[in-house]
Amino acid sequence: MTSGAEPLPQQVERWRLLVDHLPALVAYWDRDLRNVVCNAAYLRWFGLTPAQVHGMHIRDLLGAALYCANKPHIDGALAGQHQRFDRVLVTAAGETRHTQAEYIPHLTDEGVAGFFVLVADITEQVEARQDLAAAQSLAGVGGYTIDPVTGTLRLSPEVLAMLGLDPADPSPTMDEYVAAVHPEDRDRVRALRVRAEHGEEYETDYRVLTPDGSVRHVHSRTSRVLGPDGAVVLLRGVMQDETEVQRLADDLATTNRLLTDLIGMLGHDLAQPVTATNGYLEILDQEWDDLDTDERRSLVRRASRTGTRSQGLLADVLALVSIGASSLTTRPEAVDLVAVLEEAREHARLTLTLTCETPARAWVDPVHAARIMDNLLVNAARYGRAPYVVGVREDAGEVVVRLRDHGEGVPAAFLPQMFDRFSRAQTGVAAQVAGTGFGLYLVRELARANGGTVRHRVPPDGTGAEFEVRLPVARTLPPTDAPVPEPRRPR
Template sequence: MAPVSPPRSRPGAHPRRWWAAAGVRTRSSVAAVLVLALLTATAGTAGLLVLRRSLLDTVATSAVVQARLVRAAVSPGALDGSDPAARERLDALVGAGDDRGTHVQVVVDGQVVTASRALAGLAPLSPVVPEVARTRVRERSLPQLGDDGRWLVAVVGADADGQRYTVVVAESTGGAQRTLRTAVLLVAVGGALLLVAVGVATRVFVGRSLRPVEAIRRTVDGTTSADLAARVPVPPGDDEVSRLARTMNAMLGRLQAAQRAQRRFVADASHELRSPVATLRAAAEVQRLHPGSTGPAEFAALVGGEAVRLERLVADLLLLARADEGAAVPVRAEVDLDELLESEAARLRASTALDVVVRTAPARVLGDAGQLGRAVRNLTDNAARHARGRVELGLRADGPDAVVTVVDDGPGVPEGERERVFDRFVRLQDSRDRASGGTGLGLAIVAGTVTAHGGSVRCTAPAGGSGALFEVRLPLTPQAGDVPGAPQPPSAASR
């Protein structure tokens, strides 16, 4: 819908608003008709002007030919009447006794010697006396003929044995004008019919072309968030409309997949939240029905343990939700990955009996130290949980990337599960059976954090041995004088 705007006094605003509101079909038809009208008017006018010129040329040629015919019959005796026979032939030729439509005068010294019957008694039609053998043609009206039409008057200069005279021929342009009027009428009617036909055809054709767009609109309009299964009809071919339809369907598909993932996430989250809550409720119920059946220390340990589980779960869910909103990297500062790995190793050594090996080279990345620490901790926690006796943490520069590796000598991740373990709430059978198992969000958080930092993470197996190898790649901070990928002296520590 067009935004409501305050009334404007600018006079041009109204037609423009009308034009915008008229719709594609009307706008296309009006534009096509206007362009065609302009072309037809230009071409029609030019054609009619050419036709008019050509018709008048024909009339003028006829007048000149007639004048020359008369000139050929003139002799000195015919002019002064001394040769009655010659004069009679001349009179017959100019039509003195009848009217042939072409009016002729033979003029000597401004006096009409002989003339067609319609011109009898009239003064010369043209005072012009051209040079001998020269012809002058003028278009003019001749009211003295009792006709308000236009005439072409041709005057030929001649000489009969030294006697100068002129032959004046007046030819009516009435026939030419009538032909021209018919042509104008034909062009006008034909042009109008053409414009109507083009306007209607454009409207119908554009309407047809827009029909699939309307079908797409209707489908999308009827699609609710409750049911994203509908797909818009895809017209055949590969034009803009069918591409729009395919793009629309791809978008609906993505929305549907995202909605499914969200529903699954909510279902899994509530399922995970239910079990500690149920444990707490059951413990409270037992305590109410059988006071003293559980010692205070045991009860506190149970409640405390479940509260910690709940707290972790809620924190994880919050982190993932924020990552989904794209707000996962609030702070961007330089983070020393080697320091981060060293402190993780120290933590593992202090909290487990595992053999922890660290191989690091100095590497700095831009990002959030808290989130990156959390990601590394999730990987080392997993490694510590699954390792038989040894965990290796590594850090090296590889081209523009810092590569963090976490390796353990546990059972490893089966090849078919190595992508899936990064999904939310995914726990493999082995971990589900373990009482110590987590909620399956750790690796999802790692993947989210690493992606938000412009990096990648993958799970493989260490070369030539059993166990799991998790490899995180993060873009190194470019530093002045720093050659990325240059071999760095490894600092190894083992316990």
Template sequence: MPMLHYFKQSFLLTQWLILGVALLTLGGATGFNLYVERNRTESREQARLLTQAQVIQENLEQNLVAVSQVLADLRKETQTQQPKADTGLNGRLSMLSDAMPGVRTLLLLDGDGKVFASNRPELLGGNFAYRDYFKAARQNPDPDRLFISAPFKTTLGIYGINVMRIISGTRGEFSGVIIATLDSEHFKTLLASVLYASDMWTAIAHGDGIQFLMVPEREDQPGKNLAQPGSFFTRHRDSGKETSFLTGIVYSTGEERMMALRSIQPAKLRQDKPLVVAVGRDLNIVFAAWRRDVQSQGGLFGLIAVSSSLGLFAYQRRQREFARREAEVAETLAASERFMKSLTDNIPGMVGYWTRELRCGFANKAYLEWFDKTPEQMRGIHIQDMMGDELFRKNEPFISAALRGERQRFERVLTKPDGSVGYTWAHYIPDFDGSEVRGFFVLVSDITDIKRTEFALAESEWKLKTIIEAEPECVKILAADGTLLQMNRAGLEMIEAESDSQVIGHKLTEIVAPQYREAFDNLNERVNRGESGTLEFEIVGLKGGQHWLDTHAVPMRDVSGRITGLLGVTRDITGRKQIERKLEQLAQTDFLTGLANRRHFMSLAEQELSRTTRYGGPLSVLMMDLDHFKNVNDTYGHKTGDMVLQRMATLCRKALRDIDAIGRMGGEEFAVVLAQTDRERALEVAERLRKAIFDAEVPLEQGVPLHFTVSIGLATLTNADTNFDTLLSQADQALYDAKQTGRNRVCAYAHRNSVSMNGHTP
């Protein structure tokens, strides 16, 4: 007995150990899954922020390259001349500033800091020798250096950044500077265009750490010094890398954020200082969904741990009670007569004998206990008196058959005297004396526990089926050959089936989109080898609907561990795919006009040029710029200016073909790629478009409608080796000629000379 007690205690401890290991495994898996999900969330957001920062970086680099080229050209024109006031030069500066949406002001200062040319008449004659940016250029008169000034308050009270080049005299001495002041409003639009979440902000800072812009705008940010110990700016600058991704407390705002930073300092420009772009998101919002998952999964784990511990405690308590009762029965049996002990030790269940007169000749202890009788009460009792009338009527056919010499086996539900219900499996075995039946033996097995186990199993199966049917995602079981064996209601709805009879026994590859069938079959093969896997694929439902699905599949095994099929859980990700396509479209579209943005237009143009180069045929490019558009903004306001840009886009769509690519290059500048169009046909198209714009009008809330015109430059592909940048530059040169020769006209580029199709000037 002590040894038996020791093994029972050891078994109970083993059960607790198994439960503990299972809970630790589940907890570890849950924690690891949450850790992986957090890293996945951070990596995904990091990639998006770095991409948005790159968009700003590329745009700023393009602006700086363009401004640098303009400054170099102006220096070349003025370097051999004595600095002096020049009305024609002022006009040239005005035209250049209008053509560059990122530039607000162009200035030429002599060696004493006095303004002798500017696109802004109010600045002529002013002296800016006291400005830090002028001092820095005079102290380091490197003609090859592109100077980027720290942000400063202009005379107009707004923050600006100057891009400068040195003017050298005939002997190489410092003779002045050429300055382009960047337009903060233009870059605010750029920064706003990459915001895809309400908690985002973007910013541009000088390489010395002075904040230039932040969108959305905050009053205390422009001019703020970010070069503080431990700040994101300082960490990025000290890393020496072009790109950084940091998380923590932002010095400038005190917010906890993740941030992508990119330095802008192209080697070919030889900038004295870089610009730094920052794109950030609020960490709390980025990880909000993940924190909810932590709470829900942690709560579920706690519930599982508590319920399983309580369940095991209750089970062991019941087992101890069963063990105690078994010990009592064993002790009672040990005190019984030898015959009874021998019989009951070898034959489980109820054992009895009934005579032909249906009188009890023998009943073992189990028999007595079942019917709650004492040995004295049982001896000689009639079977009907023991069973009761109802049970006797049910058993009478079996009793009669046994007395005829026929063995009987049947199951019976019995109600005990104490009111409890038991289940038995009975054998009636005839007792022959020669050919005469003297009575029959009764062997009855108590199968109550087995029945209860069957009922519990059936209930468990029912609950599992109910849970699966209630599961909002598709749950399916496939045979090893891919045949569908079972699918819940959510899955049937997902594939547009009215009932499981439409799909059970069929292979799901029949509804998988053709381009994904091979991957779907490969997933099934991997699972049949014992692996698990996931797959995103598209289906065509039984009613023709197209859906994107994400499935996770694992092997199904029998009790011997043999793989018998596949268990898959699938969810409909059509909505997510639609959102992804919408985001891709938004990233390629100019938000104001609905046309392709510069980056997407350049991609479309390169594709069309590649097709033309490969298959042959003509190709033409139009560069268009709205005439005097700055006056429209200054006179009627930016809202009217936006209406003019939108009207321009509408006219382009109507006048051009679907195969033609149209893009807004920035500000009031547009570009068109005319596929399979030669020079003569392109001139006709451009002139027709110019006339349509000339005849168009923009209604105003007050006053007469607004009319506007456009200048168009045209270039046609003449050399298969020409790249698109060259073709666009040629069209831009033709546009410049159209502007110079009076605006509202079409000019075509031809070997450094432009051919003009004169449009009348209104």
């Protein structure tokens, strides 16, 4: 023994004190899987004494289920292979803890004599990662890395989930990721990929297509990780899902466009009839004594018609605002659609043939019914030509109103957006006729709100346009002795 060296028993005791004060679980199991020694943390975890553990088979300590789960790692350690794995364990006190275990083979000249066990309690780290993942998921944020040398891309589980991929699957290759980018943004992302492989930082927005076909808007930002020599060894990035932000921005832009269009419409389409009404009333006021009875009546009728037109436009605006705010309510009742059509004909000043095969009472909000028929007939008067034919009948629990004109019809290119808000054809008669562009949109939305539908048909002879509105038959029927309306004749 070297002079001044600590006696071996004291060294052993010092090592035991050191191991017993480690927070990790430390033990040694021989080749027969019998315990040789373990530290104090190991004993506390399982709630046993040194005498109880010494010589115990590892199966008896772990229990049958945990032993079966760990058996492949035990066999690996006895085969001389270092084992590392994670486990969720329950302590003797009933606490659930996350652990990382290592089985380290004890190699001798004769082979593997046993293995050391080192178990670290990583509960705090796991819970911190879980909290971070939850916060990232809530914020729509995830991380990624790019190896500028190999081009290897690694996406965090949060980014994989953001892109509609299974977090348990491996990250896509860079080529696979670029292929998932929206086609309109793909060239720009390819250029960014080249910059990344040269170790450049970047920040950008683009769109990706998820496997289910939906579009996600993402914001991506990278920063460089430099090696000791100053070279870029890694690009580390953060990606944020901005799909909801983009949706809100689109909704705000749509609302702003709606307000702008409404203001423009009020300033043009509503100003005209109001100005005309005021003009007629002003003539009546200033020239009343100089006008004969027929002239007075004519001016009153004109003022009444322009006032009615203003009232209809205001009703359309209120309906449009309610639809846009998702606050449209219906108060359905039994409504005679023939009577509504007669009134709408007066407003549109149309000469038409109206036929009715059956009682035409629909279960619909009467105000909405008036707006539907008014807009249909005004649309026909503006863009169609005589003769105008309207048929009303009952079919499979619905009242069907079919309007046919003999104008130039709807341009084929305009058919897909014909019922969209503020859409107007740019060719044919529509290009020369003033209009708001939301008449047919209101017809569709008001019909839907009342459980009905509207559609356009190209007549068999290819001339003009035909619109069909279907509304539910009234729940309450007129008295049985009520006369069936006679077919209407040309007006």
